[in-house]
Amino acid sequence: MSNKISIKSKDDIALMRKAGLLLQATHMVARDLMKPGITTAEINEAVESFITQNGAIALFKGVQGVTPYPAGSCISINDEVVHGIPGSRVLADGDLVSIDIGVKLNGWCSDCACSYGIGEVSNDVQCLLDVTEGCLRIAIDKIKPGVSWRSIATVMADFAQKAGYSVVRDLIGHGIGRELWESPDVPNYSTRAIPDFKLAEGMVIAVEPMINTGTHKIYTKPDHWTICTKDGENSAHFEHTIAITSSGAEVLTCDPDGNGWALN
Template sequence: MKKARGIFLKNEKELGLMREAGRIVSVILDEIGKAVKPGVPTMLFEDIARRMCDEFKVKPAFLGYLGFPFAICCSVNEEIVHGFPSKDRILKEGDIVSIDMGVVFQGFHGDSARTFPVGVVSPVAQRLMDVTRESLELGIAQVRSGANLYDVSAAIQQHCEKAGFGVVRRFVGHGIGVKLHEKPEIPNFVPSGLSGVTLKPGMCLAIEPMITEGSYDVDILEDRWTAVTKDRKLAAHFEHTVAVTHDGPVLMTVSD
């Protein structure tokens, strides 16, 4: 593993370990997605994640991280990120639920998030999810050796704001590897007055647009973790771990 400007560049062996970590995360999210339906408590998704981490013999990356008490972040409707699963929160028809999940495999992290519809959702909820997912895809398409990191940010911001949605400023994507959060930070907007780093092969990026139906302003609830939209309108969250290569982006958080 090399280091450039504080950013760790992974070698082929390390990328292989991260690809397996990412594959496991994706398989767990696949299984959670199958369980999303009206009438289920959100703690069910935590139970699935814990069980599958045991089966894969991997560590849940979020559990205990800076004191976070769960293996998944489970954020419903106006909750943007870092929500708690609960036995008492029962999903209803028309809800949307964002699941953020990470694991540690042989010392390396995988990290991914998806927003799922609960039954039939409103047109605005469906459009919010579609635009957020599309913005992630457009951001990933900018990942290539020699590109500027803020090309990723610009692609996400332009797509979401053109659709009339808000781009959260308080939370951003990040580098990833041996640590869950490494350099560089990856905003989903282009910061004024700053220049982004040049992407190099071996960088691994957790790109994660968090997009809102209305204002991008955020409140933090009394649990000191759950971030919600200040106007209490909907939010969606999609994330992939992506490797920079000479041949373009390689998605690490995909199933077989």
Template sequence: MKKVRGIFLKNDLEIASMREAGRIVAIILRELREAVKPGVKTMVFEEIARKRCDDFKVKPAFLGMYGFPYALCCSVNEEVVHGFPSERVLVDGDLVSFDMGVVYDGFYGDSATTVPVGAVNGDREKLLRVTKESLEAGIAEARAGNDLYDISRAVQKYVEEHGLSVVRRFVGHGIGRKLHEKPEIPNFEPKGAPRVPLLPGMVLAIEPMVTAGGPDVEVLSDNWTAVTKDRSLSAHFEHTVAVTKNGPRILSLAD
């Protein structure tokens, strides 16, 4: 593993381990999506996540990190990130975001998705679609020779063109032997920031957090759950992506 400007570059073997970590995360997220329905308590998703970590013999990445008390971040509606699984019962029309990570062979995998409870349309469908497509727009820019903030610019432009807002308080990040490595990856273009050239071997967790209202958030009294300040709905999608000579490679897919 090489280090350039404080950023760790991974070799093929290290990326292979991260691919397996990402594959496991993707399988867990798929099973969580399949379990979403009205009447389910969100603590059920925590139980699924822990059981599947045991089955795969991997460590839940978030459990105990900085004191976080769960394996899964489970955020509903206006909760943007870092929500707690609980006795809350899902109802038709809710949006539930899952952020999951594991440690495999010393490397982290990290991914997130937002799932509708029952059928949704209108503003809810638009929020989910635009957030997911903004992630795709950002990933498309994760190419060697581009600048890191090409990713940020693509996400921000796509979201704001559709009349939605990107959260600025929380950002994506490099990932590897640590969950949070350099560089930070904002979902907006920071003014005056120095260029950060993208190089083969960089692995990035790109994660747009998008709201139907304003961009501002606040943290609740549990000191973890971040909610939209105006209590508008929020969505969150994330993939772990390797920068390669042949373009971006998504590591957090099930297949």
């Protein structure tokens, strides 16, 4: 990944919006299946089929690691933060499920994640969902050219921590465009370990707060992909692909009417 931040033209962003619209439609396919009794493999199968039928590529499938990632979506349940591998696990009433999907359409990438409560969930789960979505809403509201990212990340983290939650530190957002992962690194908390940057018109970033009920510490399961909270407490994850325009944030992964999580 180059350290240079890519600036997209208005035509580029228009093409990325088409990828974002397809990705949002893909998420709606997944959302309609988020019910007790379904397996995560069944959800992933529907996601992959929809992406393929619409002439796009499921970006996550085949991503290299210790072993290649085997699916088109990441479906993470309860204490699983990200990168949960779809399989035979059945969703149950009360579960917290996060689904992360990436697509590439006509050479342009889009990345988006959302968390759901399955059936009747506890007040604790609902609060975690609301606060995590709220962190993303803060970013969307504050994004403007000339603003330092660190100033936004500070407000996001403060919001989560004042609610009694922790911000995952070892996983962060990223620039996006022709490639899924581009510069800059986009943390969800204030840190001097990651270079700050000023937002500029034409940047496109994937902002993805991951918020835990307990500790911010995480570990990876023996499958080499699924990342979980160290203490077994719940985690939630919301993400949009966002272009910076002269007037602020343009969310590229909302629906045609501009609706979506952290926007309503």
